[in-house]
Amino acid sequence: MxxxxxxxxxxxxxxxxxGIRAARFGLKVLIVEQHWQPGGLNSFYFRQGHLLETGLHAMTNYAPPEEKRAPLNRLFRQLRLSRRSFRTHEQICSEIVFPDRTLRFSNDPDLLTEDISREFPGAADGFRRLLDMVRDYDPFAPAPWRSARRFLDGVLPDGRLADMLLLPLMVYGNSEEEDMDLGQFVIMFRALFLEGLFRPAETIKEFLDMLVDHYTAFGGEIRFRAGVKRILRRGDRVDGVVLHNGERITAGSVLSTAGIPATADLADWDIDRSAYRGKMSFMETIYLLPLRRGASIxxxxxxxxFNHGEHFAYRCPGEALETSWGVICFPGNFKGLPGTDPFQVRVTNAANYEVWKAAAPGEYEMMKERWRERSADQVGKIIGNFRQDVVYVDSFTPMTIERFTAKAGGAVYGSPVKLKDGRTHCANLFIAGTDQGYLGIVGAMLSGVTIINRHLLRQE
Structure with missing residues (x-):
């Protein structure tokens, strides 16, 4: 047994x-995690007495508790979590900034529609048609890959508007370069523009603590600093795992959230790894600024x-960092969220994993400082000079992402090829997470629930 x-x-x-979904229905479950705390990239660390979150800029798919069919509320029901006791703060307003155009969006979809009518009056009718198409399209129905860019070209008369809409959607969850699958476009469009952004009232630490406590309350077990060395395989089935310390643990099924390339390595699964390896990775820098500086930026x-270029090109940069476009996040700017001193500014840019990997140890730290300054030059054009009186600054690169998530090449959003049904070449080995196709915090959690429902609970 x-x-x-x-x-x-x-x-x-x-x-x-x-784990929560499986344990809730009585399965004997063990989660093994190579690090000392949960969360993967969506985690936290302490520096100079400050808790710094990683990964969590804002959660997508906002919905008030009474909207029963909304993804967020369906997720909480599946996990038997109380949505009404889960306190949230909605975004104030976000903005897409291009050289000659700006578009605002909030959790009220009408704001984006109004801004498009002002900035692109000739595209207003096309955008309304796009909204109808997005609402009617089923992104989860089996379908061949379809270009989102070509789809937009057929609906919107101005390519600049298409670029502006694609920037947030791609940065928030696209593993492909240049284009994205139409189904993924629809998922992300709904998540950001129709449902909107929010954050928990507490930090990511409290959110993770809540999930772990809920999981163990259902009888689930979790082991930290328990990295998997290999998955035990016999023919087309797996029998469990071997940890790095040599311990052998058997199981009826194995669910991997490490991504397709890493899972293939663990299971000695013969695939073309280059086809499954994502190229989109990022560098993120966290700045802590004294509260008084908030008035001057x-x-x-x-x-x-933001995008400073004439066109938006979502691809792996040729250099260590792409500074012409990126993301500026103010994690404290949510409705009703108390201000903090110091406050945070977080900057995200696309990064080249191979360049960072090739850096010698001494050069690596100098590269971070050099590229951080180049990035800050571009950010300053939008928010003003924010580098004076910085209390603390830290950056993580594709190498950090690979280390803490096991995502090959530091590809945050995983493989460009998704296993949407979660199945692998082994009958009882399954994939969940980014490489199953659901992205973002809510999407990642729904992915785990979906695979349990589809493959594990049906066996019981």
């Missing part, structure tokens, strides 16, 4: 949600998505 009915590799949000938005 196996030690567990299910072993889950990874205590990120998809792994925790999968532009900080009236929740998130600013």
């Amino acid at each position: 196996a030690d567990y009915q299910l072993i889950i590799i990874g205590a990120g949000l998809s792994g925790l949600a999968a 532009r900080n009236d938005r929740t998130i600013i998505f």
Whole structure:
């Protein structure tokens, strides 16, 4: 008899949600996590007495508790969590900034519609048609890959508007370069523009603590500093895992949230790894500024998505960092969220994993400082000079992402090829998380729940 009915590799949000769902229905579940705390990229650390969150800029798919069919509320029901006791703060307003145009959006979809009518009057009717199409389209129905850019070209008369809409959607959850699948476009469009952004009232630490406590209350087990060395495989089935310390743990099924390339390595699964390796990775810099500096910079938005170029090209940069476009986040700018001193500014830019990987140890830190300054030059054009009186600054690169998420190449959004049904070449080995196709915090958690419902609970 196996030690567990299910072993889950990874205590990120998809792994925790999968564990809760399985344990809730009585499965004997073990989550193994290579690090000392849960969350993966959506985690936290302490510096100079400050708790700094990683990954959590804002959660997507906002919905008030009474909207029963909304993804967020369906997720909470599946996990038997109280949505009404989950306190949230909605975004104030976010903005897309291009050289000659700006578009605002909030959790009221009408704001974006009004701004498009003002900035692109000739595209207003096309955008209304786009809204109808997005609402009617089923992104979860089996379908071949379809270009979102070509779709937009057929609906919107101005390519600049298409670029402006694609920037937030791609940065928030696209693993492909240049284009994205239409189904993924629809998912992200609804999540950001129709439902909107919010954050929990508490920090990511409290959110993760809540999930872990809920999981263990259902009888689930979790082990930290328990990295998996290999997945035990016999033919087309798996029998469990071997940890780095040599311990062998057997299971009826294994669910991996480590991504397709890493899972293939663990299971000795013969695939073309280059086809499954994502190229989109990022560098993020966290700045802590004294509260008095807030009056001298532009900080009236929740998130600013900016592009200084004539066109928007979502691809891996040729250099270490792409500074011409990126994301500026003010994590404190949510409705009703008390201000803090110091306050945070977080900047995200696309980064080249191979360049960072090739850097010698001494050069690596100098590269971070050099590229951080170049990035700040571009950010300053939008919010003003914010580098004076910085209390603390820290950056993480594609190398950091790979280390803490096991995502090959630091590809935050995983493989450009998704296993949407979660199945692998082994009958009882499943994939959840980014490489199953659901992205964002709510999406990642829904991914874990979906795979448990589809493959594990049906077996019981």
